[in-house]
Amino acid sequence: MASTKNSTLLDRPIAQSLLVLALPSVVAMLSRMAVSVAEVWCVGILGTGQLAGLALVFPLYMLKKVIMRRINACSKMDDATSLVAVRFRNITIK
Numbered sequence: 001m002a003s004t005k006n007s008t009l010l011d012r013p014i015a016q017s018l019l020v021l022a023l024p025s026v027v028a029m030l031s032r033m034a035v036s037v038a039e040v041w042c043v044g045i046l047g048t049g050q051l052a053g054l055a056l057v058f059p060l061y062m063l064k065k066v067i068m069r070r071i072n073a074c075s076k077m078d079d080a081t082s083l084v085a086v087r088f089r090n091i092t093i094k
Helices: 004-011 014-046 048-087
Strands: none
Touching (some): 014 048
């Protein structure tokens, strides 16, 4: 028997369920955009040279951030793979 929380989700119309599920993601994206706009506005107050420096450095900073996130995810994936291998080391695949 499904719990009341899941049954209300399943009994609602699809559009309403999608809106309820998507609302936290939409709020998070809008808040990130607002913070980005505020950061650029604050740097823009400093001057055009500083804004140009931010425009030059920001893509490199984000590239570094994405690469480090991928390396971190791969190392976690390797850890999980090794844990699975240790757990099932007696199983042979034919």
